[in-house]
Amino acid sequence: LKEAKRNELQLLLDELHPYDIANLYEMLPDKHRNRFLSFLSIAQLADILQELDKEQQQNLLNKLDAKKAVHVMDEMDNDDLANLLEDISPENKINFLAKMKKEESQVVQDLMNYPPETAGRLMTNRYVWIPQHYTVKDVMVKLREYAEIAESINYLYVINEEKKLTGVLSYRDLILSEPNQQVKNIMYERVISVTVDTDQEHAAQIIQRYDFLAVPVVNHDHVLVGILTVDDMIDVLMKEATEDIEKLSASGKDIDFDTKAPVAAYRRLPWLILLLFIGLISGTIVSTFEETLEKVVALAFFMPMIAGMTGNTGTQSLAVVVRGLTTRDINKVVIAKIIFRELLVGIIIGVTCGILISVIAYIWQGSPILGLVVGSTLVVTLIIGTLAGTIIPLILHHFKIDPAVASGPLITTLNDILSLMIYFGIATIFISHLM
Amino acid sequence: LKEAKRNELQLLLDELHPYDIANLYEMLPDKHRNRFLSFLSIAQLADILQELDKEQQQNLLNKLDAKKAVHVMDEMDNDDLANLLEDISPENKINFLAKMKKEESQVVQDLMNYPPETAGRLMTNRYVWIPQHYTVKDVMVKLREYAEIAESINYLYVINEEKKLTGVLSYRDLILSEPNQQVKNIMYERVISVTVDTDQEHAAQIIQRYDFLAVPVVNHDHVLVGILTVDDMIDVLMKEATEDIEKLSASGKDIDFDTKAPVAAYRRLPWLILLLFIGLISGTIVSTFEETLEKVVALAFFMPMIAGMTGNTGTQSLAVVVRGLTTRDINKVVIAKIIFRELLVGIIIGVTCGILISVIAYIWQGSPILGLVVGSTLVVTLIIGTLAGTIIPLILHHFKIDPAVASGPLITTLNDILSLMIYFGIATIFISHLM
Structure with missing residues (x-):
């Protein structure tokens, strides 16, 4: 050059x-x-x-x-x-x-x-704080001094003599005020803040809900120690969303369009091998009922549909619960409500699909008993599938187990096993009528 | 009271x-x-x-x-x-x-x-624009006038005589400048803007990538017509993430913790009933191979695992593609690259899992031929499953079909059908050796 x-x-x-x-x-x-x-x-x-x-x-x-x-x-x-x-x-x-x-x-x-993923770890010290006895004129002087280093000067946080956070002032307020007014008379006192150990997700939700550009971080004595800015919080929210998607798909951590094939395969394989072994459990269950199956081979025709449907209802519930856990505050009442709601949903879905498949199975295979077996299986498995998709992530969340464990494929595979046990169990009871 | x-x-x-x-x-x-x-x-x-x-x-x-x-x-x-x-x-x-x-x-x-989901529809007119011949002092006067109605006054957008956007000014710049300086000499000229018909997602990405608090919206003559603010764009990003999750789980639109059970069931049922019928196609395939199955019932033991694994690999690829489609710009090179990448991933995963299951099936059922049938099936189906999870959403995206159609359960169910056809096809070829 x-x-x-x-x-x-x-x-x-x-x-x-x-x-x-x-x-x-x-x-x-x-x-x-x-x-x-x-x-x-x-x-x-x-x-x-x-x-x-x-x-x-x-x-x-x-x-x-x-x-x-x-x-x-x-x-x-x-x-x-x-x-x-x-x-x-x-x-x-x-x-x-x-x-x-x-x-x-x-x-x-x-x-x-500060522990990772807390407000304390993510806060920045590039902000401007104002002692509350300052006048608007004093503030302007200080601003001029600090404007260059401050990352975010959209809000000015006001502190008292003990450095405790007492209010917040926007640029708008400054512009509309007389130079001689005291900050403490024009500031907004009901300032919303987070503490250093607030979870990053919760802090991001506050910024999102209140449409803030930044939120102040205080320690346990309410002393102002930093601020969180909206740009960092967007990244937190997006990371959470991506993690939810990874959970639902067991697609492995951090795989995007730029990940090299061997790396992507290496990140996905552990899950797949685990699921392969769990899938073999379904096989073992089917093999236990080998005698039943040999007698009525037609039972095999409905296996993929029953396992698939149970898996699907589980995934649907899982998606609602996983998303709910990251986007709102959870307490016992909410948990009880969502379990009861999903139970009801499971019953409605189970009964509807069960009746439908009974009729189809009867017409297709010409056996009313087979219709009854397949239909009643679906009623039971869809209710259980829905509840499994609801309760398993809630339990994992409660015990603070890495929620990636509650992945969609895992719940699908577990639901496979449950549904096949129920199916062949019911079929074995009715076996004499089926032949 | x-x-x-x-x-x-x-x-x-x-x-x-x-x-x-x-x-x-x-x-x-x-x-x-x-x-x-x-x-x-x-x-x-x-x-x-x-x-x-x-x-x-x-x-x-x-x-x-x-x-x-x-x-x-x-x-x-x-x-x-x-x-x-x-x-x-x-x-x-x-x-x-x-x-x-x-x-x-x-x-x-x-x-x-303006069409929904474009910058034109989401922009606000509550912002402050500044003619470029203004001095800093003029700006302060105008600000005082408009401070109360402006939704976001973090950036001041500068326009020329034809109202075209020519620059941007931050508060920081204002504070650090002399009152008599002209705006056009202190403004930042390389201002990033979007047009009225920019997709809301793309606009949100710009705000996220550049850590902006707002981005100006111009019409096709580059005349400033509004601004997009970060708080609205966070909502767009979160909505996109939720939609991705709905796609992956077919959980139905707008179901959260507050949705009533009948409503939630009603929104999920159409999907489930569709999937039920598609699931019956798997059943029809199995029934076509009834003879093969009757001869070697042990084939049924591996059905859930093969269908499950193929579904899982499909979901993994789907998650990566769906997320990629919403978070980055797509062109032919990117598409070719991702398809090739996933093909490689499919081969690595397929060969690994195929070899593993051959050995397990051989040891479990004592038949090397059965091991070979199950193993080679898994090699083929995992490659196809991975590609289906990659290509189907890309095709739907290309034809601008509502991507909700490419939901996880749909791909899982399609993969079920494919995998059973391949499994029984291979098994039928080897049937004489299997007995």
Whole structure:
């Protein structure tokens, strides 16, 4: 590249949004990346580092020399940096933190003391707080001072002498107020906040429900310690949604369009092999009833339909419960209500489908008893399938077991086993009539 | 209620956030709701109407007398109002619009001319635009004037004499600038915008990727006509995620914890009955191979496992594709890449599980030929299952067919049929060796 072109590129990069620069970087073949990075300022490097996924972050950091990497870290938002440091080797982490500016590394280390997925871990310190005795004029002065470092200055949080959160002020309020008015007289006092140990999901729900752009985080003495911003909370909400989908499909963690085939296969296989063995249990059940089946081979015709339908009702209930668990607050009343509701749904669905299949089976195979066996099986299995899809995720949720265990395929496979046992059980009782 | 209490309640309501008032309203038994509404101001009514779901909105509107309802509508955000009006009867709609303030009803009618789920339909007109020749001081004056009506004043969009969007200015920029500087010299020119016909999903992705609080909407002449705000876009993203989950589980539209049992059953039954009939196709296939099955009943033992595994691989691929379709831009290269990727994944998974089950079947049933039949079936069906889960949703997406059709249970059931045909087909070929 000639010098002129170099300058041009520099200008272009200065105009681009970090997301676009990060995209550009990712599209480059590896051999050109070092050269590209040399065009970027420390601030730009910090910005694009925040846009990359974890793998790419490590990759980029390795390309920088240690001194530059530390400078970049000094510039990063502390919440993003805490996330980044979580995944690098302990020696490297200590090494980096030691070389960083003392105040920055202290803030990051404080953040990392909070458990992952809490408000404390995700909060940023780039916000502006206002002592409540300030006048509007004082606020404007302070704002001018802090505008450049503050990540979000949409709301100004007001604190008292003990640094406790006492109110919130919007830009709108500031603009509409006289310069000499005191903050404490114009602020909104009923400020909604979360504590450092609030679950990230719950915090994200608050931002979503109230249409906030940020929410303040306080410690247990109600002292303001940080804020959560809407952009980070969108990411939390989207992550939750993706996790729900992974649960329902057992598709394995973190598989997207860019995942390489062997990696995707490797992430899915453990589930499939487990399900293969559970599927063999269904086989064992069928083999137990070998005698029944040999006598009435027609029973096999309805096996796929019964197992499938029971699995489907289970998946339907599971989807409602899994989504409900992530989008709303759960208590005993809600749980009792949803179990009772799904029981009713199971009964309605079971009876409807049971009557329908009785008639079809009777007409198809010409045996009223077979119709009765298949129909009554479906009534029982659809009710049980619906309840299994409801209760199993609730139990797992209650015991705080990784809910990925309650995946759709697992419930489908369990429902397979149950439905075949019930089917052949009922059929064996009626066997003399069926022949 | 005594007068004193009434005043107290009034004060409390004034302090509460609309979301909380709406919650309070929803918790009240129907007979107390009229009384409760009488406490609320027009502005409060407009606010809580925006928080309620469609059913409750209609219900509340019916409780107000027509004149009050119109006043409330005048106060509502025009994007929310357009959404509300969409669902009421045409006569009522015309009636309301005629009685509303002329300027308000004009804006709403303009919005309703844009197709649903586009940026044009969702945009709000409560924003502040700045002519580019303004000085910072002029801006502050205009802001003071508009602060109260603007829904989002985080960014100030700058327009030229032809009202075309030329730049954007943040509060931060304003605060850090001298009062006499001209806007056009301090604004950021590379402003990212969407057009009125941009799909709502795409607009939401832009807000999410760039961490914006709002994005400007322009018409085809690049004239600024509105803005989209992050709070509305979060709702779009969450709705998309819920729709993906509905697709994967065929759980029916809009079923949550509050849906009544008969309604939930009614919404799920159409799917289940369809799946029941498709499930019977599997039965017909098995019945075609009745002779094979009668000779080697042990074949039935592996039926649930084979059908289940094929269904599971299909669901896994489906989840990845459905999520990918909503979260990223799709083109031919991406589609070719994902199909090839899933083919590879299918081969890896199929061969692994096939070898495993051959050994198990051989040991369990003591027949190497049976092991070979079950194993080779699984190799073929897992590859086909993976591809079906990948290609079917892509085809539906291409033809813009309601993707709910590509639901998890449907793919599972289709995979059932395919896998049984392949299984019994292979078994019939080897039948002489199996006996």
